[in-house]
Amino acid sequence: MPTxxxxxxxxxxxxxxxxxxxxxxxxxxxxxxxxxDAKVVEINAGWEDRANTAFNADAVVxxxxxxxxxxxxxxxAELLDxxxxxxxxxxxxxxxxxxxxxxxxxxxxxxPKVELGAVHWAAIAAAGPFGPMLQALFQARADEGxxxxxxxxxxxxxxxxxxxxxxVGAAEELKPLEDKASAMERTERRTDVADDDQSGDDTADxxxxxxxxxxxxxxxxxxxxxxxxxxxxKDEDEKDGDGKDEDTEQELGEDEGSEAPQEDPEQPGxxxxxxxxxxxxxxYEPPPAFGPGEYTPPEFSGSDWDPAELGDGAEAPSGGxxxxxxxxxxxxxxxxxxxxASGPGSGLPVGGMVxxxxxxxxxxxxxxxxxxxxxxGGMVGAPxxxxxxxxxxxxxxxxxxxxxxxxxxxxxxxxxxxxxVDFQEEQEAEADEEAPPAPAPDxxxxxxxPGFDLPEPKQN
Amino acid sequence: MNVYMEVETVRGGGAxxxxxxxxxxxxxxxxxxxxxxxxxxxxxxxxxxxxVRWQAALGEVTAGVERRVxxxxxxxxxxxxxxxxxxxxxxxxxxxIGQRLSKREG
Numbered sequence: 342m343p344t345x346x347x348x349x350x351x352x353x354x355x356x357x358x359x360x361x362x363x364x365x366x367x368x369x370x371x372x373x374x375x376x377x378d379a380k381v382v383e384i385n386a387g388w389e390d391r392a393n394t395a396f397n398a399d400a401v402v403x404x405x406x407x408x409x410x411x412x413x414x415x416x417x418a419e420l421l422d423x424x425x426x427x428x429x430x431x432x433x434x435x436x437x438x439x440x441x442x443x444x445x446x447x448x449x450x451x452x453p454k455v456e457l458g459a460v461h462w463a464a465i466a467a468a469g470p471f472g473p474m475l476q477a478l479f480q481a482r483a484d485e486g487x488x489x490x491x492x493x494x495x496x497x498x499x500x501x502x503x504x505x506x507x508x509v510g511a512a513e514e515l516k517p518l519e520d521k522a523s524a525m526e527r528t529e530r531r532t533d534v535a536d537d538d539q540s541g542d543d544t545a546d547x548x549x550x551x552x553x554x555x556x557x558x559x560x561x562x563x564x565x566x567x568x569x570x571x572x573x574x575k576d577e578d579e580k581d582g583d584g585k586d587e588d589t590e591q592e593l594g595e596d597e598g599s600e601a602p603q604e605d606p607e608q609p610g611x612x613x614x615x616x617x618x619x620x621x622x623x624x625y626e627p628p629p630a631f632g633p634g635e636y637t638p639p640e641f642s643g644s645d646w647d648p649a650e651l652g653d654g655a656e657a658p659s660g661g662x663x664x665x666x667x668x669x670x671x672x673x674x675x676x677x678x679x680x681x682a683s684g685p686g687s688g689l690p691v692g693g694m695v696x697x698x699x700x701x702x703x704x705x706x707x708x709x710x711x712x713x714x715x716x717x718g719g720m721v722g723a724p725x726x727x728x729x730x731x732x733x734x735x736x737x738x739x740x741x742x743x744x745x746x747x748x749x750x751x752x753x754x755x756x757x758x759x760x761x762v763d764f765q766e767e768q769e770a771e772a773d774e775e776a777p778p779a780p781a782p783d784x785x786x787x788x789x790x791p792g793f794d795l796p797e798p799k800q801n
Numbered sequence: 802m803n804v805y806m807e808v809e810t811v812r813g814g815g816a817x818x819x820x821x822x823x824x825x826x827x828x829x830x831x832x833x834x835x836x837x838x839x840x841x842x843x844x845x846x847x848x849x850x851x852x853v854r855w856q857a858a859l860g861e862v863t864a865g866v867e868r869r870v871x872x873x874x875x876x877x878x879x880x881x882x883x884x885x886x887x888x889x890x891x892x893x894x895x896x897x898i899g900q901r902l903s904k905r906e907g
Contacts, residue, residue: 343845351846355839359852362835366828366859373824377870380821384814384877387807392880396873403869407825410862414828417855424848425839505847512851512858517865521872 342498345453345490349439351432356425356504363418367411374407406518417511424504431497438493442486453494455486808888812881818874825866829859 343351381400385393442449446460461479465472836856840849 342847343843347843347845350844352842353846355835355842356848356852359832359835359839362832363855366832369828369831370825370863373821373828373866376821376824377818380814380817383817384811387810387814388805388877388880390804390806390884392883393806396877396880399869399873399876403866403873407866410859410866414859421848421852428846428848501846501848505849505851508848508851508855512855515855515858515862517861518869520865520868 343494343501345435345451345494348432348494348497349436351428353425353428353432356421357429360418360420360422360425363414363421367414367418370407370411370414374404374411377407378404403518410515413511413514417508420504420507420511424500424507427500428497428504431493431500435490435493435497438486438489442483442490445482447483447486449486449490453487453490455483455490457483806881806884808881808885811884812878815874815876815878815881818877819871820874822867822871822874825863825870826860827863829856829863832856832859 377400381397381404385397388396439449439453442455446458448456448458450456457476457479461476465476465479468475833856836852840846840853843849
C-alpha cells in the first residue's frame with residue numbers, strides 16, 4: 342500500500358506501458374502459435390501413421406495451451422491497462438489537489454493531512470476580532486482538503502490492491518505445460534531394442550507409442566481369442582446343461598408317447614459332445630452321405646419299447662449298457678449303406694467293438710436300443726437308452742478312451758503305461774469271438790421287443 | 802492405418818519446430834523490462850510487484866512451450882530417422898533374401 346508521498350511520486354503510466362507490452366506479448370504468442378500451426382500442417386502433409394497421430398494429439402495440446410495463455414495474457418493486459426490508467430488519473434488528481442492546497446498556503450502533512458499555513462495564521466492575527474471566525478473558515482477548508490486527499494489516497498490504494506490482486510491471480514493461473522522429459526528418457530531406454538541402423542538418441546516417442554499400440558493390440562487380440570475360447574467353452578457347457586434339461590423333458594414327452602425323439606433338432610445327443618469331441622472309431626469312415634432320397638429316418642412311434650418299462654431304478658444297468666449300444670449303432674448306421682443293413686444286424690458288429698461291455702454283459706439290452714438306432718445312430722439311441730433321467734457321462738468317458746489310439750494323444754499308447762491294456766485286449770478278444778456269430782440280416786429275429794428280456798431293473 | 806512419410810519433409814519440419822521453439826520466449830522477454838520499470842517507478846504499489854510476478858509466471862509458461870515445441874521437433878525428427886532406418890532395414894532384408902535366392906538358383 343503506497344503512502345501519500347509514494348502515491349505522489351508514483352508513475353502509474355508505467356503500468357500502462359507494461360500493459361501495452363503484455364498485449365504485445367499476447368500478439369507475439371498468437372504469431373508464434375500461427376507459425377507453429379503452419380509447421381504442424383507442413384509436417385502432416387508428408388506424414389501419416391500412428392506416430393503422426395500421436396504427434397498431432399500432442400500438437401493439439403500445445404496449440405490449446407498457447408491459445409489459453411494468449412487469452413490469459415490478454416485478460417491480464419486489460420486488467421493492468423485499466424488499473425494503471427485509473428491509478429494514473431488518481432495520482433494526477435491527488436497531485437493537483439496537493440498543489441492547490443500548497444499553493445493556497447496550506448501545509449500538507451504526509452498522513453495526508455492539510456493544515457493551516459503561516460499565511461493563514463497571519464491573516465487570522467490580522468483579522469482581530471474576526472480572527473476566530475476566519476480561523477474556523479480556513480480550518481474548514483483545510484479539513485475538506487484532508488478528507489479529499491485521504492479519499493483520493495484510499496481510492497488509489499484500493500485500485501492498486503484490486504489490480505495487484507488481479508495480476509497475482511492471473512500469474513497463478515499461468516500454468517506451464519508439463520515437460521516431456523520422462524517420455525524422452527523412456528525413448529532413450531527403448532533405443533537398445535531398436536534397429537541397429539537407427540542412430541538411437543532421437544528415436545521418437547511417437548514411434549514408441551506406435552509400437553506400444555501395436556503390441557497392445559496384439560495382446561488384445563490374444564486376449565480376445567482367449568475370451569472367445571472361454572466363451573465357446575461356456576456356451577458348450579451351457580449347451581450341455583440345456584441338453585440334459587431337454588433330455589429330461591424329452592423323457593417326459595416320451596412317456597406321453599406324443600413326441601418322436603428324432604424330431605427334436607436340439608436332441609441332446611447331437612450337441613452334447615462338440616463336433617471336435619466326437620469319438621473317432623478306428624476303421625470307421627464317415628458315412629458316405631445318404632442321398633437326399635435314400636435315407637429316411639425310421640419311425641419310432643411304432644416301437645413298443647418304452648423307457649418307462651425300465652422302471653425308476655433302472656438307471657444303473659441301462660445307462661452303461663445302452664450307452665454303449667448307442668455308440669455302436671451310430672457307427673452301424675454310418676456303415677449300413679446297403680439296404681439290407683438295417684436293424685440290429687448292421688449295428689451289432691460295430692457295437693461289439695466300440696461298446697464291448699454292452700455286447701458282452703448286456704447283449705439283449707443292446708439289441709433293444711440297437712434296433713431303434715440301426716437307422717438313427719448313437720445320437721438317438723443314447724438318450725432313449727439312458728432311460729431314467731440320469732446325466733450320463735458314459736459317452737464322454739468312452740470318447741476319451743477310444744479317441745484315435747494310433748495317435749496316442751493321451752500318452753497311454755504303450756502297453757506299460759496303459760492302465761486299460763488288459764481291458765483292451767479283452768475287448769479285442771471278445772470282439773473276435775463275438776463278431777462272427779452276428780447273424781445275417783435274414784436270420785435275425787423279427788424286430789419286436791415285447792418278448793425281449795431286459796436286464797432286471799435294480800430294485801432298491 | 803496408412804503409413805506414409807516424406808522423410809525429408811518431416812525431418813525438415815522437425816528442425817523447423819526446434820527453430821521456432823524459442824519464439825515463445827520472445828513474448829515474456831518483451832514484458833520483463835516494462836514490468837520491472839513499473840515496479841521500480843511505483844514503490845509501495847502492490848501492482849508493481851504483481852506485475853513482476855506475473856512476468857515471471859509468463860516466463861515459465863513460455864519456457865515450457867519452448868521446451869515442448871523443441872521436444873516435439875526432436876520427436877518428429879526421430880520419427881523420420883525411425884522411418885528411414887526401418888525402410889533401410891527392410892530394404893536390406895529384401896536384398897539379402899534376393900541374394901540368397903539367386904545363390905540357390907545359381
